[in-house]
Amino acid sequence: MPSKNKELITELLKSSKLSITETRVKILELFLKSNGALEHADFEKLSGKSFDRVTIYRTLQTFLDKGIVHKIPTTDTSVRYAICRSECREHEHHDHHVHFRCEECGSTQCLEETDIPVLSLPKGYDVRNVEVVVSGVCKACH
Amino acid sequence: MPSKNKELITELLKSSKLSITETRVKILELFLKSNGALEHADFEKLSGKSFDRVTIYRTLQTFLDKGIVHKIPTTDTSVRYAICRSECREHEHHDHHVHFRCEECGSTQCLEETDIPVLSLPKGYDVRNVEVVVSGVCKACH
DNA sequence: AATAAATTGCAACTGTGTTGCAAAAGTATA
DNA sequence: TATACTTTTGCAACACAGTTGCAATTTATT
Numbered sequence: 001m002p003s004k005n006k007e008l009i010t011e012l013l014k015s016s017k018l019s020i021t022e023t024r025v026k027i028l029e030l031f032l033k034s035n036g037a038l039e040h041a042d043f044e045k046l047s048g049k050s051f052d053r054v055t056i057y058r059t060l061q062t063f064l065d066k067g068i069v070h071k072i073p074t075t076d077t078s079v080r081y082a083i084c085r086s087e088c089r090e091h092e093h094h095d096h097h098v099h100f101r102c103e104e105c106g107s108t109q110c111l112e113e114t115d116i117p118v119l120s121l122p123k124g125y126d127v128r129n130v131e132v133v134v135s136g137v138c139k140a141c142h
Numbered sequence: 143m144p145s146k147n148k149e150l151i152t153e154l155l156k157s158s159k160l161s162i163t164e165t166r167v168k169i170l171e172l173f174l175k176s177n178g179a180l181e182h183a184d185f186e187k188l189s190g191k192s193f194d195r196v197t198i199y200r201t202l203q204t205f206l207d208k209g210i211v212h213k214i215p216t217t218d219t220s221v222r223y224a225i226c227r228s229e230c231r232e233h234e235h236h237d238h239h240v241h242f243r244c245e246e247c248g249s250t251q252c253l254e255e256t257d258i259p260v261l262s263l264p265k266g267y268d269v270r271n272v273e274v275v276v277s278g279v280c281k282a283c284h
Numbered sequence: 285a286a287t288a289a290a291t292t293g294c295a296a297c298t299g300t301g302t303t304g305c306a307a308a309a310g311t312a313t314a
Numbered sequence: 315t316a317t318a319c320t321t322t323t324g325c326a327a328c329a330c331a332g333t334t335g336c337a338a339t340t341t342a343t344t
Contacts, residue, residue: 019310021322040300052324057301059322073215073275077300077331100267111267117259119274124281125242125253131275132261133215139266161341163291182331194293199332201291219300219331 005032016066023051027059028068028083037072037080037099037108072099072108073131082110098132104141147174158208165193169201170210170225179214179222179241179250214241214250215273224252241273244280251280 009028013020030038030046038046043056060081063069072080082099098114101107116132151170155162172180172188180188185198202223205211214222224241240256243249258274 019321021310023323053300054302054325055323071217073217073273075213075215075221075273077219077221079217079219079300098261098263100263103270111263114261114263117261119240119256119259119276121240121242121253121256121276122281124284125276126279126284127276128245128278129276131215131217131273131277133273133275134261134263134267134269134271135273136270137268139264142266142268161290163341165292195331196294196333197292221331 005029008032012068016068018062018066023055023059026050027056031069031083035109037082037110039078039080073133080108082108085110085112098134100138101133101135102138102141103135104137107138109138147171150174154210158210160204160208165197165201168192169198173211173225177251179224179252181220181222215275222250224250227252227254241275242280243275243277244283245277246279246283249280
């Protein structure tokens with residue numbers, strides 16, 4: 001139901017006090033379509049190169065600022081983004097779930113149902129956020 | 143005791159079947175000196191720009207391949223390296239400890255004594271490696 | 285000390301992300 | 315719905331990170 005997604009996207013943008021533009025709608029559509037994390041290059045590919053690199057960078061930054069998406073840690077220079085299903089507010093991102101990176105297909109998924117465990121750090125460390133990135137073989141590639 | 147470090151470094155390189163060069167020794171010295179993670183720019187600064195960018199890239203890649211250092215996941219485009227105190231073998235890195243990123247001083251430390259917890263992922267996921275990156279305020283900045 | 289093998293430095297290149305500014309699109313108002 | 319105002323977009327240019335090929339240097343071997 002694409003029309004339902006459009007409504008959802010419109011609401012999402014409105015509630016974040018962002019104007020509704022073609023680029024923003026399209027990028028959010030791509031996020032909703034793919035259930036994994038996306039990186040910058042994906043948007044250029046998936047959108048059919050219809051909009052400028054710079055616009056994509058700025059749109060993703062805007063979404064980050066508004067708490068619509070969050071970044072996922074990687075060990076290379078790529079930056080991966082995933083849509084926040086919940087919990088994220090403006091300038092305050094808490095991704096209290098595990099991220100999974102498949103070594104076969106290369107996709108990164110948010111495991112919403114898997115809570116991050118409680119850690120006991122040495123004395124003197126003040127914990128604000130915990131990121132867990134698991135790598136291995138995903139459901140589909142198994 | 144710098145002479146003791148030199149011996150240690152020589153042994154480390156020999157056991158990895160790497161020839162002992164000025165660059166490699168100096169980079170390993172920097173790793174042993176700093177008890178946190180380093181990124182490429184740090185080596186240029188700390189070494190006093192005495193060697194080429196390309197050499198640093200290649201040296202770090204060699205150390206990665208041999209399991210002497212490992213990468214730490216980040217949410218930006220920077221790549222952070224830490225020396226492996228144990229457990230890492232050639233082409234097989236298992237960093238079974240937590241990494242801590244201080245939001246005040248910007249340093250990244252390996253918390254060797256803090257084991258990563260056991261996770262229960264949904265069925266169908268084959269776990270090979272788990273990375274835990276905690277951010278907050280470190281001991282020194284507290 | 286001489287030779288073979290590996291490493292380094294240089295130059296050039298690719299790719300990623302940023303900034304300023306003018307044109308275009310979106311929003312609000314009458 | 316036409317108008318003025320604001321925001322966003324696209325372009326050009328730039329800055330910086332990381333890579334590759336090759337010749338010169340350094341390290342290991344005999």
